[in-house]
Amino acid sequence: MELNGKLTVVTGGTRGVGAGIAHAFAEAGADVVICARRPPDTPLKGTEFLPLDVRDPDAVQALFDGLPRVDVLVNNAGGTPYRPLTGTATDPGTDARRHARVIDLNLTAPLTVSLAAHAHLRRSRGSIVMIGSVSGSRPSPGSAAYGAAKAGLEHLARSMAVEWAPDIRVNTLVLGMVRTELSHLHYGDEHGVAAVARTVPLGRLADPSDVGGAAVFLASDAAAYITGASLLVHGGGERPAFLDAATADRPPTDDTGRRYTTDGTGRGTPDDSNGTRGGGR
Numbered sequence: 001m002e003l004n005g006k007l008t009v010v011t012g013g014t015r016g017v018g019a020g021i022a023h024a025f026a027e028a029g030a031d032v033v034i035c036a037r038r039p040p041d042t043p044l045k046g047t048e049f050l051p052l053d054v055r056d057p058d059a060v061q062a063l064f065d066g067l068p069r070v071d072v073l074v075n076n077a078g079g080t081p082y083r084p085l086t087g088t089a090t091d092p093g094t095d096a097r098r099h100a101r102v103i104d105l106n107l108t109a110p111l112t113v114s115l116a117a118h119a120h121l122r123r124s125r126g127s128i129v130m131i132g133s134v135s136g137s138r139p140s141p142g143s144a145a146y147g148a149a150k151a152g153l154e155h156l157a158r159s160m161a162v163e164w165a166p167d168i169r170v171n172t173l174v175l176g177m178v179r180t181e182l183s184h185l186h187y188g189d190e191h192g193v194a195a196v197a198r199t200v201p202l203g204r205l206a207d208p209s210d211v212g213g214a215a216v217f218l219a220s221d222a223a224a225y226i227t228g229a230s231l232l233v234h235g236g237g238e239r240p241a242f243l244d245a246a247t248a249d250r251p252p253t254d255d256t257g258r259r260y261t262t263d264g265t266g267r268g269t270p271d272d273s274n275g276t277r278g279g280g281r
């Protein structure tokens with residue numbers, strides 16, 4: 001897929017998912033601008049860094065006013081700390097402004113950036129890729145404001161796609177778990193990451209390059225008729241928890257809890273693979 005010379009802006013393109021996206025666009029021949037509050041630790045080949053806080057509308061507008069053109073915008077900057085609604089034991093509090101800041105970054109800022117890029121994108125008949133999350137469509141305990149913002153982001157993208165058609169296409173990549181430099185903050189050490197990976201049908205977390213490939217596709221001519229769409233990049237998602245809890249349609253267990261598979265003679269054979277429908281995790 002080729003994006004030769006297309007000017008692409010990736011917010012939060014300095015590390016993690018955003019760096020994977022920026023790399024994929026550069027590989028596809030795009031001219032890539034990455035922006036974040038701090039520069040990348042090491043320069044990313046094929047990209048130009050411009051400092052920006054996406055929550056500052058004036059700075060965002062100034063950045064886009066200074067660009068000669070924009071063909072693709074990837075609204076990637078986002079994220080949240082672990083933040084239960086009523087705080088934690090060491091950091092209690094019910095001040096809704098703490099959660100509003102998360103919504104600012106994950107919902108208001110992508111709108112701010114999209115509006116600032118709108119005139120450029122209309123001229124170039126360009127496209128926007130929002131970076132959403134599965135947290136936007138399932139309960140998100142510990143990051144409720146983030147989940148709500150990501151749900152809103154997907155909805156915003158669908159409305160934007162209609163308001164700005166036929167000039168600008170707008171789509172969302174809905175991400176599951178991605179392996180980044182900061183994965184240990186969410187999943188713990190290597191054992192934690194490996195255990196979490198086993199819960200994914202494809203058996204691993206996504207690599208930022210997986211997200212990059214999907215974003216390049218949505219920005220390319222191959223997706224010329226795709227707008228207002230959400231594309232799941234989650235390796236098959238989450239196995240429904242009830243399947244492991246249910247007692248129906250499962251092989252019988254002995255009184256130690258070990259599960260037996262029947263061999264047609266009525267005698268069981270031990271099965272330590274955990275015997276759940278559709279294979280274990």
Ligand SMILES: NC(=O)c1ccc[n+]([C@@H]2O[C@H](COP(=O)([O-])OP(=O)(O)OC[C@H]3O[C@@H](n4cnc5c(N)ncnc54)[C@H](OP(=O)(O)O)[C@@H]3O)[C@@H](O)[C@H]2O)c1
Pocket residue numbers: 011012013014015016017018035036037038039052053054055075076077078079080105131132133134175176177178179180182
């Ligand atoms: N990693 C996952 O498993 C996962 C899963 C689902 C969805 N996502 C989504 O993927 C996106 C990237 O996540 P990530 O895990 O790669 O996060 P990350 O490693 O924390 O990187 C976030 C990037 O955004 C930048 N950023 C943060 N606040 C900013 C601000 N106010 N203004 C400008 N840039 C800002 C950061 O740079 P500075 O701090 O220097 O500004 C950094 O470049 C987010 O939208 C996240 O919700 C990630």
